[in-house]
Structures are given as structure tokens and as C-alpha cells.
Amino acid sequence: MNTAAAFADYRRYPLISALTAVQTLADQVRVSWADGRVSPFHHPWLRDNCPCPQCVYTVTREQVLEIVDVPEDLAPAAARIDDTGCLCIDWQDGHASRFDPGWLRAHAYDDASRAERQAGKPKSRLWDSSLELPVFDYAELKADPQALLQWLLALRDIGLTQVRGVPTEPGSLAEVAKLIAFIRQTNFGVLFNVQSKADADSNAYTAFNLPLHTDLPTRELQPGLQFLHCLVNEAKGGESLFVDGFAIAEALRREDPAAFQALSEIPVEFRNKDRHSDYRCLAPVIALDGLGQVSEVRMANFLRGPFDAPMAQMPVLYRAYRRFIAMTREARFQVQRRLNPGELWCFDNRRTLHARHAFDPASGARHFQGCYIDRDELLSRILVLQR
Amino acid sequence: MNTAAAFADYRRYPLISALTAVQTLADQVRVSWADGRVSPFHHPWLRDNCPCPQCVYTVTREQVLEIVDVPEDLAPAAARIDDTGCLCIDWQDGHASRFDPGWLRAHAYDDASRAERQAGKPKSRLWDSSLELPVFDYAELKADPQALLQWLLALRDIGLTQVRGVPTEPGSLAEVAKLIAFIRQTNFGVLFNVQSKADADSNAYTAFNLPLHTDLPTRELQPGLQFLHCLVNEAKGGESLFVDGFAIAEALRREDPAAFQALSEIPVEFRNKDRHSDYRCLAPVIALDGLGQVSEVRMANFLRGPFDAPMAQMPVLYRAYRRFIAMTREARFQVQRRLNPGELWCFDNRRTLHARHAFDPASGARHFQGCYIDRDELLSRILVLQR
Numbered sequence: 001m002n003t004a005a006a007f008a009d010y011r012r013y014p015l016i017s018a019l020t021a022v023q024t025l026a027d028q029v030r031v032s033w034a035d036g037r038v039s040p041f042h043h044p045w046l047r048d049n050c051p052c053p054q055c056v057y058t059v060t061r062e063q064v065l066e067i068v069d070v071p072e073d074l075a076p077a078a079a080r081i082d083d084t085g086c087l088c089i090d091w092q093d094g095h096a097s098r099f100d101p102g103w104l105r106a107h108a109y110d111d112a113s114r115a116e117r118q119a120g121k122p123k124s125r126l127w128d129s130s131l132e133l134p135v136f137d138y139a140e141l142k143a144d145p146q147a148l149l150q151w152l153l154a155l156r157d158i159g160l161t162q163v164r165g166v167p168t169e170p171g172s173l174a175e176v177a178k179l180i181a182f183i184r185q186t187n188f189g190v191l192f193n194v195q196s197k198a199d200a201d202s203n204a205y206t207a208f209n210l211p212l213h214t215d216l217p218t219r220e221l222q223p224g225l226q227f228l229h230c231l232v233n234e235a236k237g238g239e240s241l242f243v244d245g246f247a248i249a250e251a252l253r254r255e256d257p258a259a260f261q262a263l264s265e266i267p268v269e270f271r272n273k274d275r276h277s278d279y280r281c282l283a284p285v286i287a288l289d290g291l292g293q294v295s296e297v298r299m300a301n302f303l304r305g306p307f308d309a310p311m312a313q314m315p316v317l318y319r320a321y322r323r324f325i326a327m328t329r330e331a332r333f334q335v336q337r338r339l340n341p342g343e344l345w346c347f348d349n350r351r352t353l354h355a356r357h358a359f360d361p362a363s364g365a366r367h368f369q370g371c372y373i374d375r376d377e378l379l380s381r382i383l384v385l386q387r
Numbered sequence: 388m389n390t391a392a393a394f395a396d397y398r399r400y401p402l403i404s405a406l407t408a409v410q411t412l413a414d415q416v417r418v419s420w421a422d423g424r425v426s427p428f429h430h431p432w433l434r435d436n437c438p439c440p441q442c443v444y445t446v447t448r449e450q451v452l453e454i455v456d457v458p459e460d461l462a463p464a465a466a467r468i469d470d471t472g473c474l475c476i477d478w479q480d481g482h483a484s485r486f487d488p489g490w491l492r493a494h495a496y497d498d499a500s501r502a503e504r505q506a507g508k509p510k511s512r513l514w515d516s517s518l519e520l521p522v523f524d525y526a527e528l529k530a531d532p533q534a535l536l537q538w539l540l541a542l543r544d545i546g547l548t549q550v551r552g553v554p555t556e557p558g559s560l561a562e563v564a565k566l567i568a569f570i571r572q573t574n575f576g577v578l579f580n581v582q583s584k585a586d587a588d589s590n591a592y593t594a595f596n597l598p599l600h601t602d603l604p605t606r607e608l609q610p611g612l613q614f615l616h617c618l619v620n621e622a623k624g625g626e627s628l629f630v631d632g633f634a635i636a637e638a639l640r641r642e643d644p645a646a647f648q649a650l651s652e653i654p655v656e657f658r659n660k661d662r663h664s665d666y667r668c669l670a671p672v673i674a675l676d677g678l679g680q681v682s683e684v685r686m687a688n689f690l691r692g693p694f695d696a697p698m699a700q701m702p703v704l705y706r707a708y709r710r711f712i713a714m715t716r717e718a719r720f721q722v723q724r725r726l727n728p729g730e731l732w733c734f735d736n737r738r739t740l741h742a743r744h745a746f747d748p749a750s751g752a753r754h755f756q757g758c759y760i761d762r763d764e765l766l767s768r769i770l771v772l773q774r
Binding site: 310 | 414449453454455570587589598660662667668677689691693697698706713716761762763766767770
């Protein structure tokens with residue numbers, strides 16, 4: 001492995017194909033690869049990505065050069081492939097850059113290379129009531145980084161998992177969360193207790209039925225992962241219910257495109273307030289990424305404010321919103337389980353809607369603890385485990 | 388004040404204008420106000436927002452009804468204004484709703500009412516090198532909720548403030564942050580120490596010049612507020628520099644619309660990695676809200692990955708990116724100050740770019756502490772203080 005790009009990051013860039021030719025044009029350098037691909041690189045791109053220790057501080061691996069520090073029209077004086085297979089550029093101002101072919105191929109932006117990278121990105125696996133629930137054993141997750149990685153990939157791609165064999169002492173959940181990252185604090189605390197309370201500041205802290213929802217749609221960034229850990233569950237009722245919000249959104253897109261469009265375009269306010277806080281967030285129920293893929297669902301009817309939309313949009317918004325809630329109630333989408341002490345749910349709170357049947361607090365004790373971790377932390381942990 | 392909407396939230400809804408007439412149409416109820424405005428409300432909107440204790444749990448003030456629980460074509464059997472001035476609806480299924488006129492006016496969605504609300508929203512006040520720096524006294528902030536509110540409004544609308552009179556004991560910053568909310572933890576910790584370190588995992592922890600940047604553009608949600616608290620500053624150099632990223636973005640929009648468009652449309656990857664983490668975020672440098680207003684700037688050149696854009700976009704992206712960085716370096720935009728022990732910066736990290744001149748660690752000690760609080764918490768605290 002060539003060391004030219006050793007600075008770059010903790011990733012490896014294996015040699016996919018060797019460089020065979022290099023051609024300098026007016027605004028770009030065009031390289032050819034042994035497998036026939038041709039990748040053009042614009043001059044500023046190459047200068048910007050020079051990995052030499054003058055341009056990148058080797059200790060932090062962070063760039064020191066800013067592209068505006070060199071002339072806009074800076075061009076190569078010479079470009080060649082050296083005897084280690086690296087692309088070498090001598091710049092007109094005397095600077096020299098050397099690029100590892102593995103790194104260069106991994107960052108090539110010709111159409112074929114970009115399409116290849118896009119195709120290699122992880123994809124959500126949609127599910128319905130037939131889901132074979134991914135279940136993991138806490139002892140294995142602690143002992144085996146590969147088991148841990150499998151759990152995290154299931155969280156990323158399926159968005160609903162169960163972990164068993166967790167101690168039932170209050171606070172144990174913090175140790176489970178640490179396997180991924182630090183916990184995201186909210187106004188409900190670091191670990192929150194889900195119990196029926198007389199002075200509830202959320203319907204979650206009652207014995208009511210809770211309809212299918214995401215937690216904290218009231219925040220600009222909904223928590224990425226939600227944990228719900230069962231310590232005691234002796235009360236009648238209180239079963240957990242889940243649906244795949246992405247699957248419902250995609251079904252809605254197929255079955256009622258106008259409703260899908262309304263929910264992905266018209267912003268809705270979610271709000272949560274108590275004596276000490278007043279959170280508000282205005283966003284569509286369905287968020288799409290740059291490619292039009294469903295990237296997030298935001299929904300908790302009991303935290304929603306009055307719709308505020310132009311007159312003409314209000315009927316279509318109500319029709320779409322009714323339809324979405326009606327779909328969350330359809331058996332074809334629902335997974336229902338009762339959680340036992342020592343088990344926990346961990347799920348993608350920006351995708352998987354969860355619900356709880358009403359329970360009877362007079363019939364026995366019920367005590368769950370919960371916490372959140374953001375999606376950034378999950379993805380970072382996966383990348384580190386995959387190194 | 389009528390109690391019909393007392394459930395609604397902790398806000399007050401003063402009577403702006405009395406209801407004078409009500410008319411029921413096929414799909415909506417149209418009310419007239421004493422000041423001449425006419426506000427239509429669709430039937431499902433009114434049923435959905437019924438504030439009665441059957442529809443809303445009074446303890447949590449959260450809705451129990453879901454609109455899908457009533458028929459889609461549910462219509463009023465009768466609508467009238469009662470002797471307290473409330474709008475009363477008797478529904479065809481026997482349910483009755485009663486709406487406070489202050490609450491109703493505050494949520495009316497006729498064009499005039501929506502335009503009025505939009506006009507009343509807080510607006511950013513753009514600044515340049517002539518900024519009269521908003522400075523606050525820590526003792527006053529602790530003692531006087533109105534002084535605290537003024538500070539928070541300056542953070543929201545101007546995005547750059549200084550607080551003086553803060554103790555210089557390490558950890559004091561946590562007490563200042565508590566005036567707003569809990570601190571947002573990151574992989575750099577809860578309070579982080581900004582000092583020159585041999586094993587730096589960020590250029591921030593060197594003695595280098597740091598160019599104008601936002602912190603953690605590598606996270607999906609950049610921290611909203613950043614605090615930098617000076618404990619010791621005996622080293623030569625290390626002056627703080629700020630620019631208003633919104634002002635620069637707006638200047639770019641005027642001076643070079645194509646560059647503005649490129650930076651607001653083409654996603655750029657920011658990345659930060661060390662032995663334990665690997666964060667990546669793909670997003671445009673300039674984010675726009677639904678109205679096309681600049682809502683966020685994301686920029687730290689030293690954390691940026693190689694551009695990955697289609698061939699045709701690469702030249703325009705480089706031109707735009709160069710232009711943006713060049714503008715951050717223009718004196719017309721820059722505010723420069725040296726922070727003294729006991730002073731702190733608090734600024735909107737999603738708007739205000741900050742920089743540090745290089746300092747000479749051999750010339751004396753320099754110790755800053757920093758932390759983050761998310762924008763949600765700032766806005767919530769403002770709403771609570773404004774009650």
C-alpha cells in the first residue's frame with residue numbers, strides 16, 4: 001500500500017485498478033485505468049486535494065491549505081505516473097502533488113465512478129407485519145465487535161431491533177447505550193422513566209393508549225435511536241406496537257400520490273410545552289432526500305399544533321393526514337409484542353413509529369426506562385467498527 | 388379571558404377582535420370579526436382542534452382525539468356565537484366544541500391572518516465590521532430575567548454576543564450555559580478545553596491559525612450556540628475573528644447569483660475522524676428555508692472532504708467556494724477582538740463563522756473552555772421567558 005494518501009483518514013483505499021495513462025488538458029487532467037475507465041479531474045480539484053504535509057497537518061489529518069490561497073488558473077507544468085503507480089503533478093508555481101491510485105479511484109467523479117458509489121450506499125430494507133424481528137443478545141454484543149456491528153447494521157437498515165439479557169437494575173440502559181455512544185440529553189433527562197404519573201408532562205407518562213408516533217417531532221432533529229428498556233411489566237396491557245414509517249410512506253406514494261405529495265411538502269407544526277419549556281418545530285410529516293427517497297417520518301398526533309396552511313391546501317392536507325394515520329392502523333403494517341423484563345427495544349425513531357396499548361396501573365407495576373442516541377453517532381460507530 | 392382554550396398551551400390569546408357573525412357552508416364555517424376580517428375554517432380543522440376535555444387530556448394538554456376517529460364528512464348541525472363571544476359548534480354526531488375567539492383569531496388561516504403572522508416572525512439583523520458588539524454582564528443575566536431575555540434575543544437575531552464578569556475557574560462555563568439549558572455533548576465532551584496539544588485530534592487544539600468556520604459541520608445538526616470562555620490568555624496572538632455568514636451569503640446572492648446557487652444546491656461532504664469516531668455529513672454550504680431565506684451556513688474548510696459532484700458542476704462549485712472563502716477574508720465583514728480572562732463569546736454557530744489567529748504557545752499560557760447548546764433550547768427558553 002502506497003503511503004501517499006496515508007494522511008487521508010482511517011479508511012483503506014485498495015488498488016482497484018492501476019493507472020495506465022495521464023493526459024493534461026486546459027482545465028483538467030484525464031487519467032486512464034487498466035480496466036478501461038477514464039476519470040477526468042479538474043485542476044483545482046487536484047490542487048485542493050494535495051495530501052502533502054504542507055497542505056495537510058499530519059497530526060490531525062486536517063487541511064491547512066485553502067484553495068483560495070493558490071491562483072484560480074493554477075495548472076500543472078507536468079503530470080506523470082511514477083514507478084510506484086502514483087499520479088504525480090508538478091504545478092506551475094513549483095508545488096508538487098502525489099496521489100495514491102487507490103485513493104484517487106475511490107474519489108473519482110466521472111459518471112461511472114459516481115454511479116458505482118451511489119449503488120454501493122446502504123439501502124433501507126422495508127418491512128411489514130411479516131418482519132422476522134432482529135433479536136440480539138446483550139452478552140454477545142458486549143463480547144463480540146462483529147455481533148455489535150450486526151446489531152448496528154440492523155438498526156441502520158431495518159430500524160427495529162430487540163436486545164435480550166439486559167440486567168433489570170434501573171440505569172442498566174446507560175451501559176447498553178455506551179456500546180454505541182453517549183446519550184442525547186433532552187428536557188426529559190438523560191435516562192427517562194416511562195411510568196404512569198399523576199402530574200404527567202407528556203401522555204407517555206400516563207397509562208393511556210399512545211397512538212403510533214415518533215418521539216420529539218417537536219425538535220428540529222428528532223432523536224435518531226430510541227431505547228425502551230423493560231425493568232418491570234406486571235400490568236395488564238401496555239403491549240408495544242411498531243410500523244415501518246418508510247414502508248407506509250412508500251405505500252402511500254403508490255396508492256395515493258397526491259396525499260404523499262401533500263405530506264412531503266406542507267409543513268406541520270409539532271409542539272411540546274410545560275412549565276419550563278416550549279418547543280416548536282415546523283416540518284413536513286415525510287422528509288425526502290436529494291434523490292426523492294423518503295429519509296424521515298415525523299409524526300405524533302398528540303404533539304401536533306393546528307394546521308396552518310393556505311385555504312386551498314387545507315382539504316388535501318386533512319385528507320392526506322387522515323390517510324396516513326389510517327394506514328398506521330392497518331394490520332398489514334403492524335408488529336406487536338409484549339416486552340418482558342430484561343428486554344429492550346432499540347429502533348430508528350426517525351423511521352419506525354411506535355405505540356403502546358393502554359395498560360391498567362392497578363393490575364401491577366410497569367416500569368420502562370428510555371434514552372436517545374443521534375443517528376450521527378450510530379453511523380460513526382458503524383464506520384469505526386468496519387475499519 | 389375565556390377558559391375555553393385554557394388547555395391549549397401556556398400562551399395567552401388576547402381578544403384582538405370580537406366575533407360578529409358565523410355562516411356554515413358545505414365544507415367550512417366562515418366567521419366574521421368586528422374589524423371586518425373574514426376567516427373560513429374547514430369542518431375537519433374545527434373538529435380536530437376541539438379543546439374539550441374529551442378531545443384533549445387536561446393534565447398534559449395533549450390531544451387524545453385523532454381526526455381519523457370521526458367520519459371524513461362530519462359537519463356541524465349548528466354553529467353560533469355564544470354570550471361569552473365564543474364560537475360554538477354542535478356536530479352532527481352529537482359532539483360539541485367551543486372556541487375562544489382570541490385563540491381562534493391567533494390560528495385563523497385566511498390569507499390576511501397568515502400574512503400577519505408571517506410578518507410578525509423574528510428576523511435576522513445582518514451585520515458587518517461596523518457591528519456594535521452586544522455585550523452583557525454575567526451578574527445581571529443571573530439576577531434579571533429581562534436582561535437574560537435581551538441576551539437570548541441578541542443571540543437569536545444578531546448571532547454574536549459577549550458576556551463579561553464570568554469567573555475564571557475551570558468549569559464556570561457550565562453555570563453560564565445553565566441559564567439557557569443543558570449542554571449538548573459531543574465526542575469532544577461536555578465542556579471542551581481549547582488548548583494547544585501535542586496529540587491534537589482537531590486543528591482547534593493546535594496553536595495554528597484557524598480560518599473562518601462553523602463548528603461540527605460534520606454533524607447533521609450543527610450545534611446552535613457555541614460558547615468560548617477565556618480563562619487565561621497570556622500568549623501572543625490568538626485574537627478572535629467573526630463574520631456574519633448570513634450577511635456574506637446575502638452579499639454573494641447579490642454579487643454573484645450563480646455562485647450563491649451552487650453553494651445552496653450542491654452538497655459538500657464534511658468529515659471528522661479520529662481513532663474512535665468517523666463523522667460525515669453531506670449538505671450544501673448555504674441552507675435555505677421554505678421561503679428561500681438563508682437559514683444556515685455550514686463551513687469548515689479543514690473538515691471538508693473532496694468535492695464529489697457531476698463533471699459539469701465541478702468548475703462552478705470551485706468558483707463559488709473560492710468566492711465564498713475570499714469574502715470571509717474581506718475586512719468589510721470582519722469583527723476582530725481579543726478575549727480577556729472572565730469574558731466569553733456566545734454566538735450562533737449555524738450563522739456566525741469564527742476564526743482564531745495563530746498564537747505563540749511559548750509566549751504565555753492560553754486556556755479557553757467551550758460548549759454547545761442547540762437552537763431548539765434557545766428558542767424554547769425565549770418563549771418561556773416571554774410568557
